[in-house]
Amino acid sequence: MLVLITYDVNTESEGGKKRLRKVAKQCVNYGHRVQNSVFECMLDTTQLRQLRGILEGIIDVEKDSLRYYLLGKNYKDKVIHVGVKESLNLDAPLIL
């Protein structure tokens, strides 16, 4: 099934920047980055449980936010993309 993972990690501290890098690094192992903090991962239930365990072991639940959206197997017509592909310069600071 397609699982969308979005996250906000509070990077006001060095620890936060480290958590952010770790979360992204783990998500890359399981899926495809489509935006700065948005990954699309094809996972079965075991893999989802595994990845959740890893990510939720990294974040600080008091400061960070993780969201999983389960889009199922028939997701092709549920996803619309407009604009530039994820080849954005992801290292550049993105002020939100």
Add this chain to the structure above:
Amino acid sequence: MLVLITYDVNTESEGGKKRLRKVAKQCVNYGHRVQNSVFECMLDTTQLRQLRGILEGIIDVEKDSLRYYLLGKNYKDKVIHVGVKESLNLDAPLIL
């Protein structure tokens, strides 16, 4: 239906920062911010078409990215949240 909207706006220019503010401002009119660049909106097809027209009129398709995920009517068990609610300090610069 629940529509998830995620976006990356390139803010390396003043124009980009303005586009980002405009996108967020429009999304707030149609839905609920759950993370910095992630909104959940309950929309019918007409509203979705309307909002798409507005957002796609704001972004620069060469620099920015907009994604819509259509989660349908039965979305409750498709969304998992872990961590802090969206009461994050959204004004603080988020270095990604």
